[in-house]
Amino acid sequence: MRRYLILFLVTFLCFAVTLQLFFTVRELSLRHVKNEFIARAHDRAELIKSSITDNLAALFTVADFYTASHYVTRVDFGKFTSEILNRHPDILSLAWLPRITEKERAAFEDSLHKEGFPGFKITEFNDQEKLVKAGKRQEYFPIYYIEPFKKNQVMLGYDVASDNLRWQAMQKSRDSATAVEKEKISFTQKMSANSGYRAFLPVYRQGVPHDTLTQRQQNLLGFVSFLFDVGKMVGISLQDLQPTGIEIYIFDETEKQPKLIYFSGKGPVEVTEAELRKDNDYFWKKTFISAGSVWSIVCLPTQAFLKSYKDWQSPVILVTGIIACFFIFIYLLSLLWRAERIELLVRERTVELNTANEELLKFSNAIRQSPTMVMITDLQGNIEYVNPKFTKVTGYTQEEAVGKNPRFLACEKMPQEETDKLWETIKSGKEWRGEFKNEKKDGQVYWEFASISPIKNHEGKVIHYLAMKEDITERKLIEEALHFSEEKYRELVENANSIILKMDRNGNVTFLNEFGQKFFGFGAVEINGRSVIGTIVPPTDHSGADLAEMIQGIGIHPEKYINNENENMRKNAERVWISWTNKAIYGPDNEIAGILCIGNDVTERKKAQDKIKEAAEIKSKFTSMVSHELRTPLTAIKEGISLVVDGSTGPLNSEQKDFLGIVKRNVDRLGRLINEVLDFQKLEAGKLEFIMQLNQVNEVAREVFRTMEPLAKNKGLELVIETDENLPKIEFDKDRITQVLTNIVNNSFKFTEKGGIKISTARQNENILVCVKDTGMGIKEEDFSKLFHSFEQLAKEKERKPGGTGLGLAISKAIIERHEGKIWAESEFGKGTTFCFTLPIKN
Numbered sequence: 001m002r003r004y005l006i007l008f009l010v011t012f013l014c015f016a017v018t019l020q021l022f023f024t025v026r027e028l029s030l031r032h033v034k035n036e037f038i039a040r041a042h043d044r045a046e047l048i049k050s051s052i053t054d055n056l057a058a059l060f061t062v063a064d065f066y067t068a069s070h071y072v073t074r075v076d077f078g079k080f081t082s083e084i085l086n087r088h089p090d091i092l093s094l095a096w097l098p099r100i101t102e103k104e105r106a107a108f109e110d111s112l113h114k115e116g117f118p119g120f121k122i123t124e125f126n127d128q129e130k131l132v133k134a135g136k137r138q139e140y141f142p143i144y145y146i147e148p149f150k151k152n153q154v155m156l157g158y159d160v161a162s163d164n165l166r167w168q169a170m171q172k173s174r175d176s177a178t179a180v181e182k183e184k185i186s187f188t189q190k191m192s193a194n195s196g197y198r199a200f201l202p203v204y205r206q207g208v209p210h211d212t213l214t215q216r217q218q219n220l221l222g223f224v225s226f227l228f229d230v231g232k233m234v235g236i237s238l239q240d241l242q243p244t245g246i247e248i249y250i251f252d253e254t255e256k257q258p259k260l261i262y263f264s265g266k267g268p269v270e271v272t273e274a275e276l277r278k279d280n281d282y283f284w285k286k287t288f289i290s291a292g293s294v295w296s297i298v299c300l301p302t303q304a305f306l307k308s309y310k311d312w313q314s315p316v317i318l319v320t321g322i323i324a325c326f327f328i329f330i331y332l333l334s335l336l337w338r339a340e341r342i343e344l345l346v347r348e349r350t351v352e353l354n355t356a357n358e359e360l361l362k363f364s365n366a367i368r369q370s371p372t373m374v375m376i377t378d379l380q381g382n383i384e385y386v387n388p389k390f391t392k393v394t395g396y397t398q399e400e401a402v403g404k405n406p407r408f409l410a411c412e413k414m415p416q417e418e419t420d421k422l423w424e425t426i427k428s429g430k431e432w433r434g435e436f437k438n439e440k441k442d443g444q445v446y447w448e449f450a451s452i453s454p455i456k457n458h459e460g461k462v463i464h465y466l467a468m469k470e471d472i473t474e475r476k477l478i479e480e481a482l483h484f485s486e487e488k489y490r491e492l493v494e495n496a497n498s499i500i501l502k503m504d505r506n507g508n509v510t511f512l513n514e515f516g517q518k519f520f521g522f523g524a525v526e527i528n529g530r531s532v533i534g535t536i537v538p539p540t541d542h543s544g545a546d547l548a549e550m551i552q553g554i555g556i557h558p559e560k561y562i563n564n565e566n567e568n569m570r571k572n573a574e575r576v577w578i579s580w581t582n583k584a585i586y587g588p589d590n591e592i593a594g595i596l597c598i599g600n601d602v603t604e605r606k607k608a609q610d611k612i613k614e615a616a617e618i619k620s621k622f623t624s625m626v627s628h629e630l631r632t633p634l635t636a637i638k639e640g641i642s643l644v645v646d647g648s649t650g651p652l653n654s655e656q657k658d659f660l661g662i663v664k665r666n667v668d669r670l671g672r673l674i675n676e677v678l679d680f681q682k683l684e685a686g687k688l689e690f691i692m693q694l695n696q697v698n699e700v701a702r703e704v705f706r707t708m709e710p711l712a713k714n715k716g717l718e719l720v721i722e723t724d725e726n727l728p729k730i731e732f733d734k735d736r737i738t739q740v741l742t743n744i745v746n747n748s749f750k751f752t753e754k755g756g757i758k759i760s761t762a763r764q765n766e767n768i769l770v771c772v773k774d775t776g777m778g779i780k781e782e783d784f785s786k787l788f789h790s791f792e793q794l795a796k797e798k799e800r801k802p803g804g805t806g807l808g809l810a811i812s813k814a815i816i817e818r819h820e821g822k823i824w825a826e827s828e829f830g831k832g833t834t835f836c837f838t839l840p841i842k843n
Helices: 002-068 074-087 105-115 149-155 164-176 213-218 230-237 273-277 303-308 313-369 388-394 416-427 473-494 514-520 547-556 603-645 654-685 697-715 734-750 781-786 808-818
Strands: 091-098 123-125 131-133 145-147 180-183 196-204 220-229 246-252 259-263 284-290 293-301 373-377 383-386 432-439 445-456 462-471 499-503 509-512 563-569 575-586 592-601 693-695 718-722 730-732 756-764 767-774 823-828 832-840
Touching: 002 074, 002 091, 002 196, 002 220, 002 230, 002 246, 002 284, 002 293, 002 313, 074 091, 074 145, 091 149, 145 149, 164 180, 164 196, 164 213, 164 220, 213 220, 220 230, 230 246, 230 259, 246 273, 273 293, 293 303, 373 388, 416 432, 416 445, 445 473, 499 514, 509 514, 547 563, 547 592, 575 603, 603 654, 693 697, 693 734, 697 718, 697 734, 697 756, 697 767, 730 734, 730 832, 734 756, 734 767, 734 808, 734 832, 808 823, 808 832
Parallel strands: 718 756
Antiparallel strands: 091 145, 091 220, 123 131, 180 196, 196 220, 246 259, 246 293, 284 293, 373 383, 373 462, 432 445, 445 462, 499 509, 499 592, 563 575, 575 592, 693 730, 756 767, 767 832, 823 832
């Protein structure tokens, strides 16, 4: 053993040195390839970033041109932008979008008629993607100037703000006073690569401030916009670096879900960064911010690049070292074998002799003590040996049995065909298994299960036959009793009031009880052996679901379909719904032999469920329709009252102003009620959109505080705020959380007549806690169960404050739960109430 230890130690040291050299050379080679790839990727990313920055600079140049000029004509705009378009061939169009109010619309369209565009009107796209006259809105941002004009003339007058995605980008640009880029939906240009991008830059009125959000919204003159071809930009940027050997992917990561906007390879159009990163050691990424958009450039090496740096040195070292280790091992091993061979041969002979004697003794004892009958015969089948178990079962001694053929025990002659098969099997050297019905010495009948196999010598020649026999009389009696029980069972099944069906794994009917036959209209002869598909199960149901695939799944994985409901059909093609319970039937080999299915008719129940669902949909559509229909005339009323109050229709006396003020407040209140109903309907339908971005909860709290401060002064209440300034930024929809907090504070003002209201923020473990505490009337204990329920108001009719729908807290609860937070209330009647909600801090 010691000699072998030295042998393996030497071989191991040789192999370890080989591996060390292999990994060292391989690591140096991989490092060289990776450094070369990173250098190339970095150069290309910087060029692309520079091109995007240059394009954005062109947009600022046009904006400065507008800011510096008192009035820009169409000719001025064309001359100024032509040079920019020549310098930037990847910019497809430059446009000026003035801000036009509803009052200015008619005059604006008339000015274009006089300018030489007789059919001009402000337009928008309809549902069929055709340009039509724009609907009535408070303000428009039509394309007034656009270059190159001939390619884009059809877009003259198109209201860019009519598209919701572009309007969001324009609002963001207006409110931040910066350029904002947005993924483009092509108008007329044919893109040369994967995607185009449109950018917006606001232009404010000269000589007026635009430092605050309100000033920017009021003093906005319009937008300068351009559309550039991302693919063309990349091609121009990298034209001097060919061949690259680098695949480039550009993502827009502004939203929560990054979007692929350009790719240079031949891969799929839709691919994620995670898919590119997976199992790729050469993944490289650069991220930067441009015009409010977060861009990321991902680079991967091509196969050609990797092949050009193929490492051949490390494989040569590894193969050479392994061969050397192998020859060293073989040489040392041969030396050991020579020394041990003679010693081993002597030991083997001694061990073989002792082992043979021991095995013979064990074999003899095993046969004599075996609980199974053992019989050895010659090649003609005559008995040469039987063990004591044979004597105990049959009553015949060994002396009485030896020399006889086993047929002397048989009480029924085996069919000749079966006898021929037995001898054919064992003579071919295989094992035969079967049953015999025999008779004991005392005349008693018994059954035995026999396994007969050949006994071969060391040359492989058959010299005897060995029969191992088991008494199975008791099992046979049980099988007969079981057969009787099955007859009783069949009688119960046939008289059951449920559908009882058996089918094989392929979905072919093997049994259908009498109740099932009457229910489906098939007789036993018609249905047995036929597939359930096309007879009692349609290939697809009314919704298009593949029922044939479901039947196949039941046969393969019945445990997944223990209970299921599906559409079935009767012989007359009538569709019915059945609730099935399925159970696998296993055979002797523990394999699935069939499926037992028990079904009940649930057609009436399904019809009732469909009616309930239909009623719910009608209710939802009705609520939405009524709310929208109310909103349209309400807007007109509100605008009309505003014009009268502003004095646009003539002077008013103080009494008229007071009455109109009351009307306007009630119109505003009705508008809020409609908005609450619409929000609640969208929440119920799961259609309310949430814009999840990193925000600071304290900013929301302070904004609500400033909004509610005048109301507190009017009511003579003290409004205070207490914030934890160490709170981290978290992801949430700022508008929705502002809506929740405003609603809670509003409720506090409704039910607080003296004292004050406190808004507070704090960190609570892995959550941010926001609370509103008041000194109002409080909530009665019996009213707590109504909190956060839709259309529920807690106060009695005489205590009730006007203006509520009972939806505010229900909507707030739904919004907080969509943020994975919690909302609750604590109150003591007569002493005030505290409403709190949490938002999770996600790492």
